[in-house]
Amino acid sequence: MSAHAADLPATSRARATPAVAEAPRRRRRRGSALGSMWWRHVIGVLAILFALFPVWFVLIAAFSENGTLSSQTLIPESFSTKQYDDLVANYPFWRWFFNSLVISLVTAFFTVLLAAMAAYAFSRLRFRGRRSGLMTLLLIQMFPASLAFVAIYIMVQQLDTTFPILGVGSVTALILFYLGGALGANAWLIKGFFDTIPRDLDESAQIDGATHNQIFWQIILPLAAPVLAIIFLLSFIASQAEFLIASVIMFGEDTSSPKLTVAVGLRGLLAGDRYDLRWGPFAVGAVLASIPVVLLFQFLQRYIVSGITAGAVKG
Amino acid sequence: MTTIGKAVPETDRAPSFPPAPRRRSGPPHAAGGTAWGWIVKIVLLGLADAIAVTGLLIAADAKAWGYVTLLAVTLVIVNVAFLPRRYVPLKYLVPGVFFLAVFALYPVLYTAYSSTTNYGTGHVLTKQQAIDQIESQSVGRVEGSTAYDVTPLASPDGTFAGFGLYDPDTEEIFLGTTERIEQLTEPAELQVLTTTQRTFVVSVGDLTGVRPGGVAELTGYPADPGSYVMLGETEGSEIRLSGAQAFEALPRLSFDPETETVTDISTDVVYSIVEGQFTSDDGQTLSPGFRTSVGFSNYSEILTGSAFRGAFPKVLAWTIAFAVLSVVTTFAFGLGLAMVLNDKRMRGRKIYRSLVIIPYALPGFMTALVWRGLLNPTFGFNRWLGIDVGWLESPNLARFSLILVNLWLGYPYMFLVCTGALQSIPTDLKEAAFVDGATGFTAFRKVTFPLLLTSVSPLLIASFAFNFNNFTIVWLVTSGGPRASGESAGATDILLSWTYRIALDAEPKQQGLAAALSVVIFMIVAVLSAIGFKYTKTYEEVR
Numbered sequence: 001m002s003a004h005a006a007d008l009p010a011t012s013r014a015r016a017t018p019a020v021a022e023a024p025r026r027r028r029r030r031g032s033a034l035g036s037m038w039w040r041h042v043i044g045v046l047a048i049l050f051a052l053f054p055v056w057f058v059l060i061a062a063f064s065e066n067g068t069l070s071s072q073t074l075i076p077e078s079f080s081t082k083q084y085d086d087l088v089a090n091y092p093f094w095r096w097f098f099n100s101l102v103i104s105l106v107t108a109f110f111t112v113l114l115a116a117m118a119a120y121a122f123s124r125l126r127f128r129g130r131r132s133g134l135m136t137l138l139l140i141q142m143f144p145a146s147l148a149f150v151a152i153y154i155m156v157q158q159l160d161t162t163f164p165i166l167g168v169g170s171v172t173a174l175i176l177f178y179l180g181g182a183l184g185a186n187a188w189l190i191k192g193f194f195d196t197i198p199r200d201l202d203e204s205a206q207i208d209g210a211t212h213n214q215i216f217w218q219i220i221l222p223l224a225a226p227v228l229a230i231i232f233l234l235s236f237i238a239s240q241a242e243f244l245i246a247s248v249i250m251f252g253e254d255t256s257s258p259k260l261t262v263a264v265g266l267r268g269l270l271a272g273d274r275y276d277l278r279w280g281p282f283a284v285g286a287v288l289a290s291i292p293v294v295l296l297f298q299f300l301q302r303y304i305v306s307g308i309t310a311g312a313v314k315g
Numbered sequence: 316m317t318t319i320g321k322a323v324p325e326t327d328r329a330p331s332f333p334p335a336p337r338r339r340s341g342p343p344h345a346a347g348g349t350a351w352g353w354i355v356k357i358v359l360l361g362l363a364d365a366i367a368v369t370g371l372l373i374a375a376d377a378k379a380w381g382y383v384t385l386l387a388v389t390l391v392i393v394n395v396a397f398l399p400r401r402y403v404p405l406k407y408l409v410p411g412v413f414f415l416a417v418f419a420l421y422p423v424l425y426t427a428y429s430s431t432t433n434y435g436t437g438h439v440l441t442k443q444q445a446i447d448q449i450e451s452q453s454v455g456r457v458e459g460s461t462a463y464d465v466t467p468l469a470s471p472d473g474t475f476a477g478f479g480l481y482d483p484d485t486e487e488i489f490l491g492t493t494e495r496i497e498q499l500t501e502p503a504e505l506q507v508l509t510t511t512q513r514t515f516v517v518s519v520g521d522l523t524g525v526r527p528g529g530v531a532e533l534t535g536y537p538a539d540p541g542s543y544v545m546l547g548e549t550e551g552s553e554i555r556l557s558g559a560q561a562f563e564a565l566p567r568l569s570f571d572p573e574t575e576t577v578t579d580i581s582t583d584v585v586y587s588i589v590e591g592q593f594t595s596d597d598g599q600t601l602s603p604g605f606r607t608s609v610g611f612s613n614y615s616e617i618l619t620g621s622a623f624r625g626a627f628p629k630v631l632a633w634t635i636a637f638a639v640l641s642v643v644t645t646f647a648f649g650l651g652l653a654m655v656l657n658d659k660r661m662r663g664r665k666i667y668r669s670l671v672i673i674p675y676a677l678p679g680f681m682t683a684l685v686w687r688g689l690l691n692p693t694f695g696f697n698r699w700l701g702i703d704v705g706w707l708e709s710p711n712l713a714r715f716s717l718i719l720v721n722l723w724l725g726y727p728y729m730f731l732v733c734t735g736a737l738q739s740i741p742t743d744l745k746e747a748a749f750v751d752g753a754t755g756f757t758a759f760r761k762v763t764f765p766l767l768l769t770s771v772s773p774l775l776i777a778s779f780a781f782n783f784n785n786f787t788i789v790w791l792v793t794s795g796g797p798r799a800s801g802e803s804a805g806a807t808d809i810l811l812s813w814t815y816r817i818a819l820d821a822e823p824k825q826q827g828l829a830a831a832l833s834v835v836i837f838m839i840v841a842v843l844s845a846i847g848f849k850y851t852k853t854y855e856e857v858r
Contacts, residue, residue, distance in 0.1 A: 051674055
């Protein structure tokens, strides 16, 4: 799947789209445009309502005076920060937020670094086992790390006694397991981009006496900045939203433990039978937790649109 | 792919970088960059070596030989790759491959290994740990043995010297430590405490007694006096503390390595090992059990065991149905919406587009939890619409709700994909169809749709694979429920969420069984991927 991405550098695609959209505007048909358009607007509005009402629902709850699910109304009746106060008074929410932010930033940074290094080797260097290495990566990427969660659980439980730094509730352990998936699809995507950078560039640099290190850091990486940024953002978003591995590593931690990630912590708020009582604090937390991803998505949007058609899948 | 200018022989070294002496006449930064790079390299390598060696020592200390081997191999590979000038490709591959091997491949192999064990609640410890625990838990007071009054004693230098044991019947004082017990015959000052009627040893010889309030400042005082074992007077006997008194105590259960059995000395009942648990002839078991190899019995349990025989095909069927329905509904909805909003004459198209993809911009775990609230039987939807529907209560409605939530989460992706694909279909093709007299629908069915399907089918397969293991949605929205009590799988459980419940959310937890189920999922995913590969012919594109 990722192989398709190799053919199409994301940027050139993104630029191509508006051009296509512009061209056929001339051949506007005669007749009442409004007459044949109204039903499109009806469907569009219905789709927007469908898309937005859960968001509306959670926003009202986040700023309501009364924090239970049963008191939730369709129209906001008041605006208060009571739910927020409730959340931070009872749960170390900002610690969770900070944990998730650190985990995502570190994971995204090293994912880009590790994948770019491997991609450089696969794209520019020739060595025995290169082709089979690429194939192996493609195969491994088919099996998500989450399938091995039982082993991860047992490993973390056992490490808890020997290496407490990597034991239960360890942020470091979580990052390391996320980095296990750093290669795979990412290395493929970046390799595809590297392949489009003309070789003449590194060859001339080499003639000027540049080492492979300098070519990688000073020529290839700067030129590949757009694709690296995309991988960084996608990896950031994926680790923000990851739930299974995080919950396995945090297993046994209290629901108000400061070690949790935002995803595991907020899920803890809705655990148990009477979760409707903690609905308000949850809603504030959910809104706040979404902010980093929503902001990044704005930067990503144009790349995601073209990246998706090129085969990248957001987790 | 860009063609390579010159023929390059396939060797381990990158021939394009001959280890010739570096020329100084390179770009201005070349010399400085290299020196700087060298320093970074040495610092990073030193750091990695330091971490690995520290880990190695800790692991060796804990006798975790698996980790010792792993770390030693890593240490060698990293240094071989980075210290010499040669092996250029290794320098770029080793870091990523290290993480892949240790944190992705090793867990997979470990899953396969765990699937042949009985790891789970009551079977966490190793055999030796379990025997130690069984023996130490069975220690009890020997009947008729002396009850000593206990006083912690301090040496002249203020450190803990052992416990003073006063026998009220013979009025003898003993000093008990983990190594020995000896009678103290030096002159002693004793005091009978009025509150407890116990005898407190104020001093004996050069040792002084310490009041209970003073033990915190006593260096070397055991953190858990209850597990402080003093040697008894007779061979093999122990003296243990119990509050302010100490008794001679003996383990009631003892392990015989020759016969691999545990014998109860007081009743002569023999417990032998049955599936990682010491079990007597009449079925009594000793806790804890230990982890041990059980061969393929986890697999046969999944396929034929009473609790799983019926459940496995049902869960598999729902997993496939869930993945297929998710792809079909999101694709249909996304494609329809893309076609509706793809008309150039429509005003405000961009606003519509940016609003309908909002579900995609929000983190999925959060919106899934919001939907859980919306579908709450008493509140949410029902309260708003004034209806009474148990969205998550009955099996079929819960399945419907789950598909609905996944539609909401997934259609923006398909909408974006289809919008892109529709715009890339050449307009002349459609116009040619119209010239040939095709109606709008026929043109769509015969021209647009087939073209669209060719370009998006790899993504549909990827989406199927993703939803096949879409644990997050299932777990956060329905938690696999509704589930009849006594059943192991719920109505909306997919294979992965079922596995999660067996491993971590059930009593008893059966990680060994869950690992076997994971291996089965691995195999199913492998088969599905193979089909997908064949279909998309990805193999041919590997260059």
